[in-house]
Amino acid sequence: MKQLKTDVAIIGAGTAGMLAYRTVKSAGASAMLIEGGPYGTTCARVGCMPSKLLIAAAEAAHAAASASALGVHIDGTLRIDGTQVMDRVKRERDRFVGFVLDSIDSIPDCDKVRGYARFVSDTLLRVDDHTEIQASRVIIATGSTPVVPEPYRALGDRVIVNDDVFAWNHLPRRVMVAGAGVIGMEIGQALARLGVQVRMINRSDSLGGLTDPVVRASALTAFQSELDLHLKSRIIDVRRVGDEVEIRYQAEGQDAVVERFDYLLVATGRRPNLSALDLHNTSAILDDKGMPQYDARTLQLGSTSIFIAGDVNGVLPLLHEASDDGRIAGQNAAAYPQVVPGKRRAPFAIVFSDPQLAAVGLRFKDLPQQGVVFGEVDFTDQGRSRIMLKNYGKLRIYANQEDGRLLGAEMAGPAAEHIAHLLAWAVQQEMSIHTMLDMPFYHPVIEEGLRTALRHAAHELLTSKLEHVRVEEECVNNT
Numbered sequence: 001m002k003q004l005k006t007d008v009a010i011i012g013a014g015t016a017g018m019l020a021y022r023t024v025k026s027a028g029a030s031a032m033l034i035e036g037g038p039y040g041t042t043c044a045r046v047g048c049m050p051s052k053l054l055i056a057a058a059e060a061a062h063a064a065a066s067a068s069a070l071g072v073h074i075d076g077t078l079r080i081d082g083t084q085v086m087d088r089v090k091r092e093r094d095r096f097v098g099f100v101l102d103s104i105d106s107i108p109d110c111d112k113v114r115g116y117a118r119f120v121s122d123t124l125l126r127v128d129d130h131t132e133i134q135a136s137r138v139i140i141a142t143g144s145t146p147v148v149p150e151p152y153r154a155l156g157d158r159v160i161v162n163d164d165v166f167a168w169n170h171l172p173r174r175v176m177v178a179g180a181g182v183i184g185m186e187i188g189q190a191l192a193r194l195g196v197q198v199r200m201i202n203r204s205d206s207l208g209g210l211t212d213p214v215v216r217a218s219a220l221t222a223f224q225s226e227l228d229l230h231l232k233s234r235i236i237d238v239r240r241v242g243d244e245v246e247i248r249y250q251a252e253g254q255d256a257v258v259e260r261f262d263y264l265l266v267a268t269g270r271r272p273n274l275s276a277l278d279l280h281n282t283s284a285i286l287d288d289k290g291m292p293q294y295d296a297r298t299l300q301l302g303s304t305s306i307f308i309a310g311d312v313n314g315v316l317p318l319l320h321e322a323s324d325d326g327r328i329a330g331q332n333a334a335a336y337p338q339v340v341p342g343k344r345r346a347p348f349a350i351v352f353s354d355p356q357l358a359a360v361g362l363r364f365k366d367l368p369q370q371g372v373v374f375g376e377v378d379f380t381d382q383g384r385s386r387i388m389l390k391n392y393g394k395l396r397i398y399a400n401q402e403d404g405r406l407l408g409a410e411m412a413g414p415a416a417e418h419i420a421h422l423l424a425w426a427v428q429q430e431m432s433i434h435t436m437l438d439m440p441f442y443h444p445v446i447e448e449g450l451r452t453a454l455r456h457a458a459h460e461l462l463t464s465k466l467e468h469v470r471v472e473e474e475c476v477n478n479t
């Protein structure tokens with residue numbers, strides 16, 4: 001067995017792990033980056049980038065198919081060449097992966113170890129059965145894996161996850177998507193717009209991660225106008241028949257149906273890659289699911305010399321959060337035992353469906369019971385959205401009743417990716433509704449919809465203040 005020694009060992013060369021490695025090295029400590037799977041990161045290989053490439057093709061198909069509403073007709077047939085679509089997705093994806101591989105190549109060979117690592121103790125790792133690494137600090141950056149419910153596994157290669165979609169050479173005819181979360185909505189809608197017959201089933205009433213019932217209802221209406229999407233519904237059983245899957249499912253309020261598909265695409269959530277790490281050999285405290293206790297500000301596991309960064313910590317499994325985590329874990333591992341809280345940004349998440357979905361700052365489900373004022377806009381009659389025939393969805397903003405500070409927002413609607421950025425910057429700057437209303441707004445733009453929601457919130461703030469004064473006066477008069 002090969003014996004190695006380093007200041008900091010990093011398990012996983014994804015986005016978080018690579019950033020952690022660079023941070024540790026810039027702090028002057030020695031570091032080793034251990035990777036068991038292919039280099040290239042989840043984001044570039046099977047996540048953010050190929051999914052957005054697929055969506056780009058889907059948006060083009062949808063724009064062409066719906067242009068007649070604007071008086072623009074395609075005489076003849078609209079033809080989607082699935083082979084060309086997938087070829088571009090993979091070609092461009094490989095280009096993005098290439099940049100990551102260049103970055104990996106720039107790391108000296110002596111700092112890279114290939115294989116799967118597990119803990120022998122807090123400071124000793126075994127990589128497969130060929131190497132032992134003595135590391136005074138360890139960063140876990142092992143990412144997450146899609147969960148495939150047990151009953152579906154019997155479908156063999158006909159039950160697939162997002163990774164498999166991006167390996168296709170052409171588009172299939174029929175796909176059942178289990179899960180209308182972020183991945184299900186992005187990929188399911190894209191496939192449907194590219195001419196694949198798609199059915200979507202979600203077990204609960206959640207949709208794309210939205211928690212605000214008003215916004216969620218508006219999103220559901222928009223999605224159901226083009227998608228066969230069922231919430232609070234279930235797959236009863238599945239079986240493989242030749243190269244197809246036969247699925248018995250029951251949509252809410254309807255009778256059970258049996259249908260055949262080429263694939264069952266499972267998008268029912270992801271689990272942190274922790275179970276193969278033998279964390280029970282460390283002094284970390286684990287819950288009954290094997291998740292270690294850690295400080296979300298420092299990413300340190302208890303008082304150990306182990307840190308946890310990226311999707312594996314399960315907080316906000318998003319690319320920019322994985323980068324920030326990598327930086328914080330890297331700084332703290334390098335400086336250990338001097339560990340400090342890392343700088344955090346306003347949280348936000350965007351789903352690249354149509355309508356796009358977004359959540360910024362405090363989500364509806366996390367708002368305090370009292371002391372919150374709401375502002376709302378419905379995009380149905382919003383000028384620019386209507387011009388573009390993208391007039392669907394709603395935005396709700398949440399403000400602190402006391403001082404008018406923007407707390408958060410949820411949105412389904414056009415250009416949510418851009419509006420979410422404005423809102424995230426405002427949350428981070430602790431701007432009030434009135435300060436935001438003092439900002440310039442061009443005409444005619446979708447951001448004028450945001451101004452409508454802000455004006456609504458400002459009106460509600462005033463109303464609640466007047467109500468407060470009225471109640472106080474009443475108290476004085478009654479005493």
Ligand SMILES: Cc1cc2nc3c(=O)[nH]c(=O)nc-3n(C[C@H](O)[C@H](O)[C@H](O)COP(=O)(O)OP(=O)(O)OC[C@H]3O[C@@H](n4cnc5c(N)ncnc54)[C@H](O)[C@@H]3O)c2cc1C
Pocket residue numbers: 011012013014015016017034035036037038039041042043046047048049051115116117118141142143144162183273276277309310311312316317318319320322
């Ligand atoms: C379909 C899809 C679309 C997405 N779209 C977006 C998006 O648009 N925007 C966004 O912000 N986020 C998006 N995400 C999320 C984003 O991709 C992740 O948050 C991010 O890639 C996580 O990075 P990470 O470093 O934590 O994990 P990863 O990049 O997964 O890296 C973990 C690495 O650890 C390795 N590893 C695991 N166990 C071991 C071990 N024991 N030993 C050695 N190596 C190990 C793995 O092989 C892997 O290379 C998407 C995800 C998916 C799946």
Ligand SMILES: NC(=O)c1ccc[n+]([C@@H]2O[C@H](COP(=O)([O-])OP(=O)(O)OC[C@H]3O[C@@H](n4cnc5c(N)ncnc54)[C@H](O)[C@@H]3O)[C@@H](O)[C@H]2O)c1
Pocket residue numbers: 149178179180181182183184186201202203204205206207208209235267268269270316317318349350351352
């Ligand atoms: N645009 C982006 O930033 C982006 C894109 C894709 C993925 N991601 C990240 O990846 C994470 C994982 O995404 P995901 O979509 O896999 O998980 P998710 O948690 O967002 O959604 C899972 C969905 O599956 C449903 N579900 C669970 N079990 C089911 C079952 N047996 N049958 C039917 N439905 C079931 C749940 O109700 C939920 O709606 C996201 O939380 C996100 O952070 C981000």
